[in-house]
Amino acid sequence: MSTGMNGQDSRNIFNSNSKIQPMHDESVIIKINSIYYNRSVSDGPGIRTVVYLQGCTHYCDGCHNLTTWDPDHGQDYNIQELARELQENTFNKKITISGGEPFFQKEAVIALVKELKDCDLCLYTGSNLDEVPEEILPYLHYIKVGKYKKELRCTTIPFIGSSNQTFINLKEGQ
Ligand code: SF4
Numbered sequence: 001m002s003t004g005m006n007g008q009d010s011r012n013i014f015n016s017n018s019k020i021q022p023m024h025d026e027s028v029i030i031k032i033n034s035i036y037y038n039r040s041v042s043d044g045p046g047i048r049t050v051v052y053l054q055g056c057t058h059y060c061d062g063c064h065n066l067t068t069w070d071p072d073h074g075q076d077y078n079i080q081e082l083a084r085e086l087q088e089n090t091f092n093k094k095i096t097i098s099g100g101e102p103f104f105q106k107e108a109v110i111a112l113v114k115e116l117k118d119c120d121l122c123l124y125t126g127s128n129l130d131e132v133p134e135e136i137l138p139y140l141h142y143i144k145v146g147k148y149k150k151e152l153r154c155t156t157i158p159f160i161g162s163s164n165q166t167f168i169n170l171k172e173g174q
Pocket of ligand 1 (some may be wrong): 056057058059060063064065066068099100101125126147148
């Protein structure tokens, strides 16, 4: 899920550094567009690794992640191996799951966050908060919700792309 553009976006860099071999076991796969290690400062607090999942049906006008839309593109990866590689290569355990729309692969993304339970996780979705599966929330530190709306483009509020979107600290107050 792209924020659209917030002035700090570097999402046009789609260079996966993954060394994992694609898998074809339907029970353990997740389809990935790209991974961007240890360089983003616009996808949640701190320096973060961002993993972009494949597939999106929100079709936001002004989306800058067009290559994520087609569910037939991207590569299938073993979830456990992907989680291990993300943890090994993310120096501070700060990982953002984006896309695309992560919940286009709902079961797979829930399985992935469970594998990454020791990390500081942020998730970007175009869905609204009441559409997010409740079982995923305990595994997340942050969530950004809402579709990107070009006419509401916002460059002054951190971690969102348009003013209708909300960036939520799910651990605040705990
Ligand atoms: S949710 Fe909207 S901005 Fe994000 S990838 Fe899909 S179409 Fe693009």
